[in-house]
Amino acid sequence: MKTIVIIPGALSQYTDGKSQIEVDAETVDEALVKVDQLFPGLRAFLVNESHELRRYVNLFVNNDNVRSVEGLVTRLKDGDRIQIIPAIAGG
Secondary structure, eight states, X not given: OEEEEEOOGGGGGGTTTOSEEEEEOSBHHHHXXXXXXXXXXXXXXXXXXXXOBOTTEEEEXXXXXXXXXXXXXXXXXXXXXXXXXXOOOOO
16 A cells, blocks of 8 residues: 655654655554665654554544554555654743
C-alpha cells in the first residue's frame, strides 16, 4: 500500500529536508521502519525501546489518532497519509 508519511519541520533535519516520504507499507509500524531504513535514526525519536509510541509523539492516519485506533499496528490502505505531530514545549 502506498502511504505518504508527512514529516514535521522539527524532524526534517533527519530526512534531508524532505517533508513527505512515500513508502509501501501495510501498517503504521511498517511505514516507520521503512522511513527509518531510508533515514536511519528517525524511528528512535518516535518509538521507544519497548516498541511503543513515545508519549510526546502523536501519529495520525488521515484524521485518526493511532492511539485511539490500533496503535502502531493500525492497518493502512492505499493512499493513506501518516502525519507525525511531536509535542512542542516552551516556556
